[in-house]
Amino acid sequence: MARSIRPDAVLIQAVIAGALSFAHLHDIAVAAGxxxxxxxAYPISVDLLLVAAWRRLRILRAAGEPARAAWTWFTVALTASLGANVATAGLLDLANVPAWLRILVAGWPALAFLGGTLLVHTPAHQATDTTPAPVPEPAAEVALTRDVPAPVPAPEPEPVADPVPALPPPAPVPAALVAHARKVADAHRTATGTPIDTATLGARLGVPGPMADALALQLTGKD
Structure with a gap:
């Protein structure tokens, strides 16, 4: 089914504005040599850069990314278009244009090529998916089908008593010294009525403590 073409006021206005801007840019280029x-070719280059920058702006804004570079090239193309429209309104002598305008017109192709290349070959980064990954539910624990006997506690070890240090073996006592000690002990018992103690025996005989202990054992019959 064929669709009827209906006039659109906005479309007509865009065509008229584009044609006028195109003519002004053409006149400036001719005046600049x-x-x-x-x-x-100059009007086409300016309009294409303007459209490319605007399209890039929409893509970057939809992706939520900064669009500073796209805005820069959009401003450059818009300034070139508006500058040409204003310059041809009688403010500029097209028969004798200044040198700076000739420089701008001559350098525009390189500037437009750079802007178009940067706009086209700078891909927009894909938005990072911040949705957390679903956490898998823990598997149900499998119940044991047989009874497990309770562990029997191990008996606590009985405390081990500290071993009693063994007494050193008695020092060897000469028989003559034993006989002399027996006489001293008998004399002490006769005089005091009590057995002689080890310290007194050692002092009477003039022997050290271990020797006095050995003599006391010999006298008491515990050898």
């Missing part, structure tokens, strides 16, 4: 097909 660009003739022939080159003068017609």
């Amino acid at each position: 660009q003739d022939g097909w080159k003068a017609w």
